[in-house]
Amino acid sequence: MADGRSEDVPGEKWDRCVADTLLKSGVGLGIGALCSLVLFKRRTWPIVLGTGFGLGFAISNCQHDFKRVESLHMKPIKLTVKN
DSSP: OTTSOGGGHHHHHHHHHHHHHHHHHHHHHHHHHHHHHHTSTTOSHHHHHHHHHHHHHHHHHHHHHHHSOOOOOOOOOOOOOOO
């Protein structure tokens, strides 16, 4: 993002948000399915709970990413006084 244009920033944030959501919900689904098979006699609620936790974490990360203000790179200005 350092060399990108400012109008590219929201698109990059949305791309990261979608990728993070897919990853976290998929991991939550997998962990829920594994727990369902191993621990809970093939019940569906661990799958739903794991997917929900993954989506919740992803939404929280997206909110923080969109609220974060990108730092501006400014150069110091040298002022001179004429007498």
